[in-house]
Amino acid sequence: MADGPDGSLELAARPRDAELEALEVELLLEAIYRRYSFDFREYAVGSLRRRLWRRVQEEGLETISALQDRVLHDPSAMDRLLRDLSVNVTSMFRDPTFYRSFRDNVVPHLRTYPFIRIWNAGCSTGEETYSVAIVLHEAGLLERVRLYGTDVNARVVQRARAGTLPGERLESYDEAYRQAGGTAGLLDYFDTDRDGCTLRPELARNIVFAQHNLVSDRSFNEFHVVMCRNVMIYFGRTLQDRVHSLLHESLANFGVLALGRKESIRFTRHERCYEDLDGREKLYRKVC
Ligand SMILES: C[S@@+](CC[C@H](N)C(=O)[O-])C[C@H]1O[C@@H](n2cnc3c(N)ncnc32)[C@H](O)[C@@H]1O
Numbered sequence: 001m002a003d004g005p006d007g008s009l010e011l012a013a014r015p016r017d018a019e020l021e022a023l024e025v026e027l028l029l030e031a032i033y034r035r036y037s038f039d040f041r042e043y044a045v046g047s048l049r050r051r052l053w054r055r056v057q058e059e060g061l062e063t064i065s066a067l068q069d070r071v072l073h074d075p076s077a078m079d080r081l082l083r084d085l086s087v088n089v090t091s092m093f094r095d096p097t098f099y100r101s102f103r104d105n106v107v108p109h110l111r112t113y114p115f116i117r118i119w120n121a122g123c124s125t126g127e128e129t130y131s132v133a134i135v136l137h138e139a140g141l142l143e144r145v146r147l148y149g150t151d152v153n154a155r156v157v158q159r160a161r162a163g164t165l166p167g168e169r170l171e172s173y174d175e176a177y178r179q180a181g182g183t184a185g186l187l188d189y190f191d192t193d194r195d196g197c198t199l200r201p202e203l204a205r206n207i208v209f210a211q212h213n214l215v216s217d218r219s220f221n222e223f224h225v226v227m228c229r230n231v232m233i234y235f236g237r238t239l240q241d242r243v244h245s246l247l248h249e250s251l252a253n254f255g256v257l258a259l260g261r262k263e264s265i266r267f268t269r270h271e272r273c274y275e276d277l278d279g280r281e282k283l284y285r286k287v288c
Pocket of ligand 1: 091215
């Protein structure tokens, strides 16, 4: 069993009674929702099931029902399970061509506004939010931007707020920054000391990090850009539609929606509300 590059799990196939397993998963998710208010009931089943089995094994248990018993009676087991269920893989300038397109196609549009609100939903540990802040700073726009980074997971929000980067990833981050069209050095935007590097205050001051659950919380403002990248791949179809409604409702007219590489507005209920700004980079403009 191993984590794949996108955080997916490869687990050796084992024979199971599929119907019974489906029932146990459903009961466990319902129990988690009712006891702890975390709602995974409409997440995509395949990835969820692999993660549940990993927790079953690591807890030394035999069945998903046994895991239900444990998480209901032991909040620390729930905490461990939450960590398994939440895929927080992220990086600075992830998919560098996305940021090139953002510079070319979104920044000119943003210049027309006196004040700009951007929501980065599912921001994980903050690298995506810092990347957008750097692009906007280089475009001379950051002063008039308020950037909201939100995530359901309180632990990653706390790390995002700290503004620090893991030292061992700096080289690959710097490479991605250049591929994304950056012309300075990434470290110009971070204060470095023995423990690592921290986003400089002039970049951090327009960013607000907060906990927000796309499944159960409401829209909290109207935005010119909403980025929700690599989040909905873990959601089932009905939940994706619900979250798309929330994002659509949160966007100003002609606002920009940014999705992840493997995501698309195509074949969703909101397809006709957007036109392509850059279809390849999953940048869309709200038109109705
Ligand atoms: C794979 S990470 C993607 C991070 C970043 N957007 C990127 O593309 O690099 C997915 C993030 O979505 C968050 N997430 C999952 N379910 C969520 C929900 N219901 N509401 C808000 N965030 C959620 C996870 O906690 C995780 O940090």
